[in-house]
Amino acid sequence: MADSKYLVGVFDDGDELLHAVEDIRHQGVKIHEAYTPFAIHGLDKALGYSFPRMGVAAFLFGITGTCCALLLTFWTMGVDWPINVGGKNFFPFPTNIPIVFELTVLLAAFGMSFTFFFMEDLGPTSKPIIFDVRSTDDKFVLAINLAKNKLSENEISKLLKESGASEVNVKEV
Amino acid sequence: MHVVSPIRETLVLNGKTYHDVTEDICKQVEGKPTKEWKIVFGISVLVLLYGAAWVFWTWWEGLGVWGLNKTVGWAWDITNFVWWVGIGHAGTLISAVLLLFRQKWRTSINRAAEAMTIFAVICAASFIVMHMGRPWLAYFALPLPNTFGSLWVNFNSPLVWDVFAISTYFSVSCLFWYIGLIPDLATIRDRATGTRKKVYGALAIGWTGGARAWARYEDVSLILAGLSTPLVLSVHTIVSFDFATSVIPGWHTTIFPPYFVAGAIFSGFAMVQNLMLVTRVVYKLEDYVTLEHISLMNKIITLTGSVVGIAYITEFFIAAYSGVEYEQYAFINRATGPLWWSYWAMMTCNVLSPQLFWFKKVRENILVSFVMAVVVNIGMWFERFVIIVTSLHRDYLPSSWTYFTPRMGDISDYIFSFGFFFTAFFLFSKFLPVINMAEVKSVLKSSSEKYPEKKKVTA
Numbered sequence: 001m002a003d004s005k006y007l008v009g010v011f012d013d014g015d016e017l018l019h020a021v022e023d024i025r026h027q028g029v030k031i032h033e034a035y036t037p038f039a040i041h042g043l044d045k046a047l048g049y050s051f052p053r054m055g056v057a058a059f060l061f062g063i064t065g066t067c068c069a070l071l072l073t074f075w076t077m078g079v080d081w082p083i084n085v086g087g088k089n090f091f092p093f094p095t096n097i098p099i100v101f102e103l104t105v106l107l108a109a110f111g112m113s114f115t116f117f118f119m120e121d122l123g124p125t126s127k128p129i130i131f132d133v134r135s136t137d138d139k140f141v142l143a144i145n146l147a148k149n150k151l152s153e154n155e156i157s158k159l160l161k162e163s164g165a166s167e168v169n170v171k172e173v
Numbered sequence: 174m175h176v177v178s179p180i181r182e183t184l185v186l187n188g189k190t191y192h193d194v195t196e197d198i199c200k201q202v203e204g205k206p207t208k209e210w211k212i213v214f215g216i217s218v219l220v221l222l223y224g225a226a227w228v229f230w231t232w233w234e235g236l237g238v239w240g241l242n243k244t245v246g247w248a249w250d251i252t253n254f255v256w257w258v259g260i261g262h263a264g265t266l267i268s269a270v271l272l273l274f275r276q277k278w279r280t281s282i283n284r285a286a287e288a289m290t291i292f293a294v295i296c297a298a299s300f301i302v303m304h305m306g307r308p309w310l311a312y313f314a315l316p317l318p319n320t321f322g323s324l325w326v327n328f329n330s331p332l333v334w335d336v337f338a339i340s341t342y343f344s345v346s347c348l349f350w351y352i353g354l355i356p357d358l359a360t361i362r363d364r365a366t367g368t369r370k371k372v373y374g375a376l377a378i379g380w381t382g383g384a385r386a387w388a389r390y391e392d393v394s395l396i397l398a399g400l401s402t403p404l405v406l407s408v409h410t411i412v413s414f415d416f417a418t419s420v421i422p423g424w425h426t427t428i429f430p431p432y433f434v435a436g437a438i439f440s441g442f443a444m445v446q447n448l449m450l451v452t453r454v455v456y457k458l459e460d461y462v463t464l465e466h467i468s469l470m471n472k473i474i475t476l477t478g479s480v481v482g483i484a485y486i487t488e489f490f491i492a493a494y495s496g497v498e499y500e501q502y503a504f505i506n507r508a509t510g511p512l513w514w515s516y517w518a519m520m521t522c523n524v525l526s527p528q529l530f531w532f533k534k535v536r537e538n539i540l541v542s543f544v545m546a547v548v549v550n551i552g553m554w555f556e557r558f559v560i561i562v563t564s565l566h567r568d569y570l571p572s573s574w575t576y577f578t579p580r581m582g583d584i585s586d587y588i589f590s591f592g593f594f595f596t597a598f599f600l601f602s603k604f605l606p607v608i609n610m611a612e613v614k615s616v617l618k619s620s621s622e623k624y625p626e627k628k629k630v631t632a
Contacts, residue, residue, distance in 0.1 A: 033384060034384040035382045035383055035384075036384065036387065037614055038614045038615040039388070039611075043384045043387070044387070044388035047385075053392075054396055058396050058400070072316065077325070080323055080325065081324060081325055092329065095329045096328055098331075098337065098338065098407070098411055098414075101403075102337040102341040102404075102407070103341070106344060109344075109345045109348055109401075110345075112396060113348055113393060116389055116393045120386045120389065122378040122379050122386075124376075124378055125375075128379040128380070129381070133363040135363075136359045136362075136363045136380075136381075136382055137192060137360060138190065138195065
């Protein structure tokens with residue numbers, strides 16, 4: 001990513017940014033990413049991202065938890081050390097439901113969250129590129145990589161201004 | 174076009190902008206601790222030290238420092254445990270259930286409520302460890318391979334379910350809380366310099382607020398809420414199984430799971446109410462935690478209080494209807510026996526007093542709300558005391574009948590949990606943002622006076 005030149009459009013309002021993204025992409029400009037202080041609904045769609053499917057991770061980890069819990073209770077209670085309590089079943093299914101449920105939730109929640117951290121490259125040592133520090137405060141920021149676009153710096157800058165950007169800055173990364 | 178319902182009350186007052194939100198909330202994290210904070214924090218630490226000395230004495234001397242006897246083998250320990258776990262339900266409830274129901278007013282209180290949940294669950298767990306008597310053997314409750322022969326824990330026991338339920342609930346609550354904190358930690362990082370930037374930078378794990386990350390983040394939050402909702406219901410259900418699966422008259426009832434869950438929501442909301450009423454004044458957050466929030470919390474307190482009231486009456490009816498003499502006696506003994514005062518304290522605090530909230534004037538009175546929240550939690554403590562002690566103190570054998578009197582050990586170990594709870598809460602409120610900035614900003618537009626021209630469209 002060395003020596004990449006970015007144009008950073010700063011917007012004051014989330015809806016303006018959303019419309020700007022639609023307009024600018026319509027002009028054939030490739031957007032690097034939009035940074036906002038809170039989630040703007042529909043922004044991922046406007047940027048052409050696919051629907052987030054974190055549920056898949058949650059399901060896979062959850063089903064792993066279910067299987068592990070069943071295996072644990074079945075093996076310990078039914079195989080390794082069966083206890084005879086008045087001739088009852090060694091492995092009565094209903095009494096294992098709480099354990100199975102809890103482990104399912106535990107693995108689904110942690111598995112999904114760590115998948116999310118991994119996918120977004122989030123970790124205590126990760127060094128993020130921050131295009132404008134105000135993007136976690138009150139500004140809505142659009143970053144455009146000039147090297148990946150055919151239009152010139154001036155043209156894109158003009159487009160950003162026209163679609164409502166209050167400032168357009170240049171940032172080299 | 175931005176559509177806003179004209180009937181909705183504004184959630185954030187005095188025309189705050191996005192930047193105002195950041196400033197108002199970050200102020201107490203970035204500034205020096207105030208004098209008030211130092212005083213209350215100092216008191217909490219002293220209480221904690223006093224309690225910690227007694228907890229140490231409990232471990233050193235044994236459970237003889239408590240007032241337990243041959244007949245009453247569980248008293249304040251498990252009462253306190255159930256009480257704290259119940260309080261610990263509100264955080265996840267506010268974040269998860271209200272998120273699923275799209276209740277926007279939760280955004281101002283969810284952060285503090287979740288933090289409170291975590292600390293309350295730690296307090297609850299401390300009583301479990303204490304009542305073991307030999308806390309260094311606490312790991313016996315886990316299914317670990319061991320050298321004592323391959324003896325495993327008994328998965329048929331509700332006490333083992335409890336270990337799994339509480340630890341899962343604690344871990345998932347911490348995760349939910351932390352994930353909610355990430356964007357706000359990034360906000361603090363981007364405003365800070367020096368050591369603070371490094372610390373909050375590491376905690377913010379490189380969050381930038383990119384659109385793809387936000388989309389996934391929202392998805393993760395929603396699924397976590399979906400997972401936490403049955404989880405929070407399961408935890409108190411399983412706590413109630415500790416009693417309901419036994420054969421003690423007064424405990425052996427099928428109504429326990431829903432009744433315990435309703436009671437948990439009831440006491441948890443009361444505790445959140447108490448903490449937020451203090452926090453909003455100390456940190457000058459009156460524009461974020463408004464009368465509307467207080468009133469909505471009171472409505473939920475009234476609802477759950479009434480559910481609990483119906484459960485009390487149902488229990489009595491079922492005991493009478495069952496025709497089981499022991500069951501009937503257990504309930505008559507509760508209301509008229511030697512511990513009648515605890516039963517009527519519970520009835521007054523939990524069932525009668527919240528009914529005052531049917532009046533709008535009462536519901537929107539800050540002082541009354543605060544006092545009522547304290548009353549509710551006193552009532553909920555007595556509820557657990559009534560269930561546990563009055564069911565035990567007169568058992569099947571009249572020669573064993575006895576009375577329970579707490580000793581210094583019982584009282585001081587309970588004080589310990591308060592010391593820990595408030596010390597942890599004050600540390601949290603100083604070093605982390607007490608209100609979820611990102612979420613408040615996201616509801617600002619639909620619920621602030623800042624955008625009158627957009628409101629006019631629909632009004």
